[in-house]
Amino acid sequence: MHSKAVYFTEEDDNMIIKHMKIYGKFTNRFVIINGLMNEKFTNSQISERKLYLFQLVCKDDLGYYKKVIIDDEVQRILMTSVKIRWREVIRELFRLFGKLYSENKVKNYWNLKYFRSKMKKDIKNDAKKANEKSKPKSCSSNYSKGKSKEHEFNPY
Template identity: 40%
Template sequence: MFPQMLPQEKYIILSLLKHFERIGNVRNPFVRLSEIFNYKYSPSQLSNHYRNYLNPQLYLGDLSDEEMNFIDDWISHNRTGIGAIRWMTLIEKLKRRFGLLRSENKVKNYWYSKQKRSRNSCQRRRRSSTSSRTSTIVSATIPISMTILPFDPTATLTPPLYDDYTYQQRQRNYLLPTLECDFRPKPDNFLFEKFL
């Protein structure tokens, strides 16, 4: 979780990033910022916070209907082979098309909330269609009986560190020679020879 950032820290980040931009070609600016803040924030936290909240070019208003339609169309045509979405490319296309820089969080929140709404509506439709097909059941009260079981001492045991397969694999790697003890009595020849 990202710790709460003070206004002074936000000002330092913005002023240093402007300074780095003026210098030009600063390698890993967010790593440098993380060092300046004595690693209070990781470089990825700083980068993410800047891209989604601190960037002065961000437009923080709601998405327009045209932008929403553009996002839907772009994602449907430009998903990768494994279904991944290149969010930064989409944000660049949105900026070129509509002239407004949107935060990655805003675009992702729109897309994933839309997906969740469509999943929920499909599930609701499925539930309503199955409930209309089933006949009504007269509810009957079922008596509840409680039985108190004696305390199970194994209930408080911690689970094993390894499952059986892992344990067997580990045992195979570290086989030690076994010492077999023979507990059968051996005839004592020494006593017999002494008394004979």
């Protein structure tokens, strides 16, 4: 099932720009703006429209050095805090490279990398467990010592 097409009018765009200037620093800014616009659009639609309107966000792919910086920044943040503050990572990228990347692009890179590494560890652990189950536990079984009753010589 396809979703209905969303059309933003010039009035809607102006309201988003106006409200982003006021509520842009809030964590739940899109929820607030959506409420002020009488829930005409979803939060994600407003978020996507904001990216289109401001055109500050770089649409290029993340390069090798940018990925290294993201990894370092996230590791640095995780050493001091449980929660990753993505805006700090984005600010550091902007400071070093002069390009502003969307929060989604940075998050998607990190989460994909994190879950891939987690999956690899799980696959390796599963393979180790499977190998341990298929191997005999020890070579000192009764059969290997020649004491198995099934293979005893019985002439009668």
